[in-house]
Amino acid sequence: MSSVLYDAQGPRAKRRNVLYTAVFLVALAAVLWWVYKSLDDKGQLDWVLWKPFFSGTEAYSTYIWPGLQNTLKAAALSMVIALPLGAVLGIARLSDHVWVRVPVGIVVEFFRAIPVLVLMIFGLALYAQYTNVSSDDRPLYAVVTGLVLYNASVLAEIVRAGILALPKGQSEAAMAIGLRKGQVMRLILLPQSVTAMLPAIVSQLVVVVKDTALGGAVLTFPELLASANTMSGYYGANIIASLTVVAVIYVILNFSVTSFASWLEGRLRRRKKSTGAVLGVQDAAAIAGTAATGAER
Incomplete structure (x- = not known):
């Protein structure tokens, strides 16, 4: 066929x-x-090396759960800060004012071009030299700082691209009925672009979760991947078994994030579908009167 x-x-x-x-x-x-x-x-497939993960909860309660908590804490803090910061930077890059658009563009391109690991190392040195943050908390602060600076810059480009992808007629029609540019952005453009941006945003959030492992590899941040090395040393060099269990946990964690995002995207798309209702003459007159009142104000 x-x-x-x-x-x-x-x-x-x-x-x-x-x-x-x-x-x-x-x-x-x-x-x-x-x-x-x-x-x-x-000998990496011997039962004695895999037994700690299938008999008893010591490996999970002593090593995996504390590491997972630190991973979730660093990822959650980074997401909470990077998402609104990225949205603000992305909108600022669309500003009509050159004195806003150009400096923000330089900041975004600068931090987007630097590897996130370098940002983490700089953050660790910064907190060690110029702050009173304790040595135990510095790795967490450095990881969150690096993740926020890098991912906020990437999210800013996602937001900017999502808004520019909308037809120009959306903003032109909104301004024609008297809405200011800030209102157009807040009420018209952002709500429509969120659905289109959601897959890219979720992909970046998955990157945030995985990049927390860089802090464990270089900055001695006790996250999930770092717990594998500790477990391996305690349970007789079962590095393959430990890494396999940690990898499965990462897969489950990231799959949960993407599944929730897919559900949310579908829900948003269903809510935005037209109801197919037909407006009468009185309804159209009322809408026109409301628009005229808004234009006069």
């Missing part, structure tokens, strides 16, 4: 695709067998 965008495969193409599929499956099976054999030869 053919369509405008797709031509039905002939017999040779079907045979070729079946051959490619078979070759890929054989190669995949060979790779999986090689991985399994390598781990088994080094």
Whole structure:
């Protein structure tokens, strides 16, 4: 069966695709067998190394849960600060005033170009040299600072792109009935662009959760990934088992965030669908009168 965008495969193409599929499956099976054999030869699949995660809760209560708490704390603080800051910076980049638009653009491009790990290291040095933050709290502060500066800049570009993606007729129609630019942004553009921006925003929030691991790798921040090294040393060098459990937790955590975002996006789209109601003459006159009153004000 053919369509405008797709031509039905002939017999040779079907045979070729079946051959490619078979070759890929054989190669995949060979790779999986090689991985399994390598781990088994080094004793990483012995039950004694995996037993702490399937018998008892000591590994979870002593190592994984405290690390997960620190990961969630750093990620939540970064999200709460970066989301509104990114929205403000993104809107400011659309300002008609050059003295607002240009400096904000420089700030956004500057922090967006620097690796987040470098920002974390600078933050740690800053808090150590110029503040009274205790040495125990500095890693958390540095991680949050780096994540906020980088992700707020990225979110600013997402917000700006989402607003610019809307048809110009939206703002022109709003100004035609007497709304000021601030009202147009707050009442017309932002509510419509949120739905379109939501997938990109959620992707960035997932990046925030994963980037907290950089603090554990470099700044000795006791987050989830750092707990794997501690567990490995305590339970007899079971680094593969520890990393596997931590990886599964990251997958579950990020999948929960994306699933919630998908549900929220669908709900917002359903709420924005037209009800199909037909306005009568009196309703149209009332709307016109309200718009005229707003224009006079």
